[in-house]
Amino acid sequence: MVVVLASCGQAGNQDELKKVGLLIPDSINDQAWGTKGYKGLLKIQSRFQVDVYYKEGMNSKNVVERAIKEFAQKGVNLIYGHGHEYDEYFADIAPKYPKIHFITFNGDAKNKNVTSLIFDSYASGFFAGMVAGHVTKTNRIGVIPAYEWQPEVKGFSEGVKYQNKNALVDIQYVNDFDDQEKAMLIADAMMTNHCDILYPVGDSYSVPVIERVKEMGLYAIGYVSDQSDLGNKTVLTSTIQDVDQLYEITAEKFNNGQLKPGNITYDFQNDVISLGTFSPLLDQKFIEELNRSIERYKETGKLPNE
Template identity: 50%
Template sequence: MMKRCYALFLVAFLLGLSGCSTGNSAEIDKVGLLVPEAVNDGVWGTKGYKGLLKIQSEYNADVFYKEGMKNDTSIKQAVNEFDKKDVTLVFGHGSEYAEVFNNLSADYPNIHFVSFNGDATEKNTTSLRFKGYAMGFFGGMTAAFHSKTHKVGVIAAFDWQPEVQGFIDGAKYQNSDTELEVKYTNHWDDSTAALNELDRLISEDVDVVYPAGDGYNVAVIEKLKEKGLYAIGYVSDQSDLGESTVLTSTVQHADKLYSIVADRLVNDKLDSGNLEFDFEDGVISMGKFSPVIPKDFQSEMKKHIQNYIDTGKLPNGKESKQ
């Protein structure tokens, strides 16, 4: 009798384990991705696509993606198609998806919607935000250190980007005599506007520029290289565009963030609302330093970054603002 009870208990226990495993894998069985431009843009879109592929590899999930998803109508159609394929996790790779995801969420209760840099307000919506202030601070320090004219510039997409103020504060901390010029394109991808602003900065004797827009930073860096000037890379490690031009880069590892989201989802730990991530989460880092930056300054910067990871304190003794 005892043996029979033990056998029944063992079967029940194993079935329970099997049920738990099946539940988790089902939650990450099919994943969809929407990008506003293309997955082969080499910067932001590519990072989202790599994140999708990481989930595919780590969870053996079926993945789907759609490019050029810029307006509400196309987004709604794409989500409806994903739903028909039983997709349960949808990433909208940008801030433009947050509001429409909020509006759609009630119609698709089996989908968890994830966007970036927006305001997620529903129980099955989450918005991810990189805390950009600190990376901007370290980028600004590097720019001010290397500038020979003591004039550095920023070409940003929008005035809400925390990395812009971080860059300004970091440059001023490194050298209080540094003059800063900040220009805005009001669009992530407007290369024409960015290059026009670059011409103005160059005419003002700016010799280091931070192109804080993923859709135009490559064009700006290429022109700076032609002029023998310098850049701080943005979103990706852009040292491959010219290691004597790109002093360092402020890198956002969106692909790693996708893995974090997937892991939290399968473990029932993915919160709704707005979530922030920084250096200590392993999703922000500084890129490779140019050989024109002295080794002792590179070592100093690496110590500052590690101290920030350990204590949350920037080199000025303050905590990151955002």
């Protein structure tokens, strides 16, 4: 089912942006990546007064192709594929719809009507790793990523080592953004193995893993959104990707005829990547030093170990 969020007008003085479609691989209610995509769609609707549509559970090429056909019939001319997996789908499908511009994330766009928005999250991972290295009591920290290509994973490991040379980082991959069961099994095993801080780097499982960590009286690093509301004495900070803000930015560029195909990278300097609220468990001196390191990175592109 295509869900339509109807608006009462069309885009201001420009006529580039007609209607917008959003494809979500899982759900808009995951409190992380999917929710942020939906919020981004709502920002576009509010800003440009255009009709917007979304479809959930778009996790195979066949269902994606059918959804795009429906969107095209409704006059949609900008489609967001909310995830890395759409890079492959759009590579095959986009040439069939030259009047539609496609946007995906963390991929490699090669067609003239496809743009890939890449979050360079290595630095956010590094700074979050510094937090974990500073707080850990057991010197064992667990990372639960979905895939090896996620740049924040390597950054986190390097940040831990920079801050605390005695800390060990255990990385175990889920190989799926949505496999909560496997992520929870890994989390339980890590905590049994004396990891006192976990960093669940996956869309749908970050919240349940953090809830389990909270039950155990241990600590976590939030992912994608500021997850301090799950417990600011559990969540030390979060690696935030303001993808909802990026929706509005790219829609404006498209509306003005300025959105280019290919890959566009975003980092701290673009104000779409940041760290979330710091836990009151962190001492003020460390927070001040960390903030100075972040400002230095914004200005120079250099991390504390460089």
